[in-house]
Amino acid sequence: MKSEESGEDTDSVMVARAMMACVAAVGEYCHEYMFKQPSRHGEDKRAKFINSIIKASDRDCVTQLRMNRATFFDLCTQLHEKAVLRDTRRVSHEEHSIMFLRTLGHSVRNRVIGHRFIRSGETVSRHFHSVLDAIVSLYPIFIKQAGPATPSEIQTNTNWAAYFQEGSASDARVLHNALSRSDDPLLVPYRKYYIVDAGYAHSPGFMAPYQGVRYHLQEYRTGRAPANMKELFNYRYAQLLNAIERCFGVMKGRFPILKTAMQYEFHTQIQIVIACCRMLDKMSSDPSTPTHSPA
Structure with a gap:
């Protein structure tokens, strides 16, 4: 009888220890990935880079984003107001747009963008698609099928x-x-x-x-x-x-990304072409936008 009780006590202790280990693991994960505080050094470095693009000069903005600052902020306003592109807890809709435009305008992968902006690949991918969806949602407003009038x-x-x-x-x-x-x-x-x-x-x-x-x-x-x-x-x-x-x-x-074999699902590739058409129309009135690939 005592042997059976001893065995049950041992099992209970093992279950309790396993539960405690699980709780500790979940707590560590939450602390590391869900509730972690961003590095102040990383935030400062990211903010400095973003400001060097959109607050320094039109020349720098065109080099990085393929459009001048006025065109960029107008695009952000349209996406924010008409396409419900919202700031998240740690990423502004302007940063969303900058990461997206650098991806299309320089044909770089998520890990390159993530390294430059000190963001995870998952964060970069999620915000890339949020901006892409927002731009495509404006497609019926700004891109029309040909009408009966001759241009x-x-x-x-x-x-x-x-x-x-x-x-x-x-x-x-x-x-x-x-x-x-x-x-x-x-x-x-x-x-x-x-x-x-x-x-x-x-x-x-x-x-x-x-x-x-x-x-x-x-x-x-x-x-x-x-x-x-x-x-x-x-x-x-x-x-x-x-x-x-x-x-x-x-x-x-x-948008040099159109020259490469895009590493996206077919549906996303279609959306990227539509987004490029939309932004090309947006930039058509910007005389400072270059017509060649960035160096």
Whole structure:
């Protein structure tokens, strides 16, 4: 009987010790990761770096964030007021935006941003996605599908007005998805056209160049003028396509992340492209924004 009681006491002691060890481990985790006080040295270093970007000069701000200070603060205001991007207990919405813009504008990984801002990789990732979601949520407000009116850049240009109306497309699968998706499908305005390259068939709403006729712009730079109506059409087509491709070149220059194989899920990659389009539109009025990749 005493042996059984002794065994039960031993079991009780072991359970109690295990419970105490668990409580101690949870307490240590909470102290280390949930309730820890940030390092004052780290806070000062982070604040100094942030101020060197957004409070020193437009030149520094453009170098780091690809936009000047006025454009940056206007973007922060819009995200804060219209997209409900809020400060957290330790990270302001301005810092959220700076980490996000440096990621896109310099194509750096989370661990690089985390080291520079003295933040964990989880914190950087969480705030990157919070800013990304906020910018994408503004997409319907600032980016509209083409309407029935012909853009003045085309309507007033005698080289293009007689032939073309709108935009471009680049890949058959992307085009099919854009036309067939149930959520906000691509709409082609009546009697308007998107130009498409020679890999596409000429079809209603999508205008391709004539086949078997000089097509690339460099083919017309040898000094020989278009010899007939089809060559003239293809020449005007190539000029317009070149202008469109330069627009994509500008966006890739400002956001080098678009040039790399992004280490994000496919849905996030789509959001990043939308966000870059939104910010490129935002920065179009900023003459100090460079069109090349940062050094």
